[in-house]
Amino acid sequence: MSEDTSNPAGGRPIVVGVDGSPSSAAALDWVVAQSEALRRPVRAVSAWHFVPMAAGPATVLVDPDNLRQEHIDRLHEMVAEAKQQAVGEIDIRQEVIEGPPATVLLDASRDAAVLVLGSHGHGRAYSSIVGSVSAACIRHARCPVIVIPPGAAEEMETNRSRLVSETGP
Numbered sequence: 001m002s003e004d005t006s007n008p009a010g011g012r013p014i015v016v017g018v019d020g021s022p023s024s025a026a027a028l029d030w031v032v033a034q035s036e037a038l039r040r041p042v043r044a045v046s047a048w049h050f051v052p053m054a055a056g057p058a059t060v061l062v063d064p065d066n067l068r069q070e071h072i073d074r075l076h077e078m079v080a081e082a083k084q085q086a087v088g089e090i091d092i093r094q095e096v097i098e099g100p101p102a103t104v105l106l107d108a109s110r111d112a113a114v115l116v117l118g119s120h121g122h123g124r125a126y127s128s129i130v131g132s133v134s135a136a137c138i139r140h141a142r143c144p145v146i147v148i149p150p151g152a153a154e155e156m157e158t159n160r161s162r163l164v165s166e167t168g169p
Helices: 022-040 064-083 100-108 126-132 130-138 151-167
Strands: 014-017 042-048 091-099 116-118 145-148
Touching: 014 100, 022 042, 022 064, 022 091, 022 116, 022 145, 042 064, 042 100, 064 091, 091 100, 100 116, 100 130, 116 130, 130 145
Parallel strands: 014 042, 014 116, 042 091, 116 145
Antiparallel strands: none
């Protein structure tokens, strides 16, 4: 059975992981720039994970509802900023899901055409190249994974600034 590619919004979505970092902003920007050519709906997924900590009198109380709302607000803000760079109209479904980031993204990959992530470049060896969440997704995702490398955010911002200065505001 073949997918209907005549409808740009049809088919399995492009899933992009968004965690508020510059590298996830670069991944979101890349997806926005490519979404028309890829002819897929876009699903921006942000994972939040509350781990209660008890450290005696120095315990910091964090309200899980406030933490979730912070993730929702940050995702909405990042998507709105990325959509400003779009050439045409783009619809991005936004989801904030409770759970460890790798688990949430791997679950999202089950129905995805492709999973797009930004790389923080933290960690050692292989994980230092792509990040631990990205490494887990590369190994276990149910779809192809695209990792936007460290430094891409700065390069994309430089190119965006150059384009704005050449074409005017």
